[in-house]
Amino acid sequence: MSQTPSARCPFHAATDAEIAGAVADFDVFEGPFTVDPAAAMRLFRERRPIFFSPKLGYWVVSRYEDVKDVFRDTGAFSPANALEKVTPSSAEANAILASHDYAMNRTLVNEDEPAHMERRRALLHSFLPAELEKHAPMVRRLVARFVDRFVDRGEADLVDELLWEVPLTVALHFLGVPEDDMEVLRRYSIAHTVNTWGRPSPDQQVAVAEAVGNFWTYSGQVLDRMRLDPSGDGWMEYALRRQRELPDVVTDSYLHSMMMAGIVAAHETTAHATANALRLLLEDREAWDEICRDSALIPNAVEECLRLSGSIIAWRRVALKDAEIAGQPIAAGERILVVMTSANHDGRHFENPDMLDIRRDNTTDHLSFGYGAHQCLGKNLARMEMRILLEELSRRLPHMRLAEQRFDYLPTISFRGPDHLRVVWDPAGNPERADDRARTPRPLHLLGSPPRSSLARPVRVAAIEALTDDIRQITLVDPEGRDLPLWSAGAHIDLLAGGFQRKYSLCGDPADRKRYVVAVKREAAGRGGSLHIHGEVRVGDTIRILGPKNLFRLPDGSEPIVLVAGGIGITPIIAMADRLKSQGRRYEVHYCGRARAAMAYADRLERDHGAAAHVHASREGRRLDLAALAGAGKDMIVACGPDRMIDALQALCADAPDRLRFEHFSAVETLLDPSVEAPFEAELRDSGLTLTVPADRTLLQVLREVGIDLPSDCEEGLCGSCEVGVVDGEVDHRDMVLTAKERAENRRMMACCSRSRTGRIGLSL
Missing domain, CATH: 1.10.630.10 (Cytochrome P450)
Structure with missing residues (x-):
């Protein structure tokens, strides 16, 4: 694997002794925490996400998933001390x-x-x-x-x-x-x-x-x-x-x-x-x-x-x-x-x-x-x-x-x-x-989640470049020349144009706040979004986007990473390669396609990543041996590509599924056809509610209607953020997140797309 030196994250410059000192001094009533609690927790969030505070006598938990897990696990973590006096009374x-x-x-x-x-x-x-x-x-x-x-x-x-x-x-x-x-x-x-x-x-x-x-x-x-x-x-x-x-x-x-x-x-x-x-x-x-x-x-x-x-x-x-x-x-x-x-x-x-x-x-x-x-x-x-x-x-x-x-x-x-x-x-x-x-008051959405349609950000199409016969690179800027939000490797935006909403990974320079870059492949047999973008969107047009957000993050740590891209899956992968190079982490990147002429960014990949880059064009006799790659060691594999590639990697990593992190670049079909769907009842065991999910609505939509807060991102079965626990009932899994083993266990489902096979399902909500 190649390694490229780079500047280190400033948090990594803190010594163990300095972190230990910060832990010993941590106090919610004095010092930095009283000025800006979130900023005061940054060092801990990055370097010591769970620590024991001797001044407080508490274990302090700072990261999102860990905080969420503590709240979720009522069997292990009790709220009995939520109203306990911090300072004992005289x-x-x-x-x-x-x-x-x-x-x-x-x-x-x-x-x-x-x-x-x-x-x-x-x-x-x-x-x-x-x-x-x-x-x-x-x-x-x-x-x-x-x-x-x-x-x-x-x-x-x-x-x-x-x-x-x-x-x-x-x-x-x-x-x-x-x-x-x-x-x-x-x-x-x-x-x-x-x-x-x-x-x-x-x-x-x-x-x-x-x-x-x-x-x-x-x-x-x-x-x-x-x-x-x-x-x-x-x-x-x-x-x-x-x-x-x-x-x-x-x-x-x-x-x-x-x-x-x-x-x-x-x-x-x-x-x-x-x-x-x-x-x-x-x-x-x-x-x-x-x-x-x-x-x-x-x-x-x-x-x-x-x-x-x-x-x-x-x-x-x-x-x-x-x-x-x-x-x-x-x-x-x-x-x-x-x-x-x-x-x-x-x-x-x-x-x-x-x-x-x-x-x-x-x-x-x-x-x-x-x-x-x-x-x-x-x-x-x-x-x-x-x-x-x-x-x-x-x-x-x-x-x-x-x-x-x-x-x-x-x-x-x-x-x-x-x-x-x-x-x-x-x-x-x-x-x-x-x-x-x-x-006179203006119209206002008073209850429930904010409508996603209200969040779309206007952007102007600044440039369109043909990368291959069927891939166009589109550069987007703010119409007023303002900075766009920061993003990280693996992030995507939703592009809204012509009545279509499609997700595209960002593949430009995250440090460039003035422009977003996406690459759109023309899919003749797709659902029409890419055809509209290729055929109708022009330089100077104002369109709208949602995001950015990242459902496909690079793993934390310093361990080596093997990146694998198939076809247009190169877009998040090349951004990850750029990030790993800047971090000085060991990595290699494998880019697979039928013919080099159809592989966007192949030249840039080799130019910018040298010996770490490997381009595999199958028609030129350079097909990637996935079995050899997966069996070569225990390095983390991060992959994006077509279903057949992801399925093959999942099978090869079945004995160690944590080695593989992946993203499909094709979504499930989320439009419901009421003529073929069946309604079902969802019994929310923790809330004491029983809801009817009609044939033309998703479980996620029905939960929102009654004020049940449930995180969601893609709403296409790709990200896993709307996962709910299943107590009983058989799930009709339609997501692209759960493994075959997890589906067979029948303990969780994705509320945005999956349904009940039996007409009734019990959920831990």
Whole structure:
């Protein structure tokens, strides 16, 4: 194998001693973590993704897949310590709490199975999309009323005058709690947060304990009044009615704890998340101006801000038994801090993870609401509020800007949002002064995942070059000359033109922010997309793209890599070869085709990669011996090409399937033909729901309609991101991800394309 020297990643320059020092000094209440949690976790994310913090007494988990695995595995990792005090209370503070009979116990966020899911099912109704939508008119009226108070003033502290008040009012309305004593409740809410997740001094603990005790008493009194007549529309009134039906499930102590926790959960996190989002958007004027022009971008902008700077930065678990996280042994009883804000900045899952990209089309994969059975029940209410708040402000005050200020944050282990957010504007420029129609809300997608059609990015075709008789290289640029988002080797974009949407791997220079390069092969027997691009797209045309995103990443590490490309599969592979060369890793690349004249980039491959490059043209007697290649050693093989090549490599690596990473460049046919499909029922065992998947809908589409968040990328059975666990029932597998063995095991399926063979299937959702 050839090896080319290159500059090393700066993280690799850190010595083991320096990393050990960073681990020893890690503290969520002091130092870099309090300034920028995601940035402070970068070194750990790259070099020590799981480590034990002696200052905290927790194992800290920082990578996306590892955080997701901890949330998913409720059998090994319990949420029982989610509301555990980070700082033990003093004797004096404990005495004050005892005087109030404070007995905060189990809630939805810190209860183990099966009790958690039984209660969650019993109380789910109010959080279904159809129920949440009933609150939208009230939220709109409320936001407009608060903005009316300062719109003509020219300055405001959005936290004090809008972002704290609105979510608290909505929370009380949703719960069915009277809107009296809002200022007192705000103080109680902050005290509860400090008491549970903060590090108050001994003197502060006494004041905090008094407020928390009063909060507990207040919650109980409100609940007692509700019991006299629980006929209202609030969630707690609904819970009281359910208590009459299920007294052993919905108990008095549980309702008291949920009343208090619900006020905090529905209020403080939404206030912080919206403040974080507005700060991000106003600091990135281009992004702010885009949502001011186009409200269809607001739902995805909300998701991107939640990913980049969500209000819940970390959450806690405790090991129920001896377990492992990514190979790291965790003993029963040990505590774990899963840092979602770090996971949301993991470049293994998100392209250009530290960049605000309001058109990012996998941003809803973020873990800011958790994942799995304990995913935040109120996530869609929070999203709806954030979308309405952004729409009102971007429409009525598009010219507002951040005032000069220092941003202060209350230090806690889990929550983050600025204490104040001061903005200024010239009231003379208020759009509604010139046109009263500016007071009318614009259309807005209030619930569910952002429509993918709204995320498409306009690009201009800057150049078209014939590489072979049937392959065209297309260069795309931003119409305004702006930088395009960063991408990494293996990434692709979706090209939208002429009513077609097709995926093409990026094969230019990732360092060139001004242009994207793709190569499109004309497929006469294809579905029409490539024919349209070859026949109709011209230099100067403006078309649209989705992405970039990467479902086909190079493996981490320093081990040698064997790259294999078949036909047009060279496009991601040559980008990977370029990347490996720049890293100085050992690699070789094999490019297979029928005839050299039909093999795009063959000359560039040999020119740029020298002895590491091997071109195999079968008609010229240079066919690649896949069996010899696969049997030559234990190096990782990364391949992209036609099905027959991938199938052959899978068979050759059957005894060590982890050696092979691959991508098909042909998609499954995802269009459903209702005349041949059969409807089926999907029983969601963790949610207590049974859904009907009709003949003309996919399981993924039906899950989205009822507000079930499920990551998805390609929606063509290629990427595996929409995988769900199968409890029972026989799956009609239609993806190109699972191996034959995995299909036979029948333990998982891809929701975007696979269906049930038997008319009913049980899923772990």
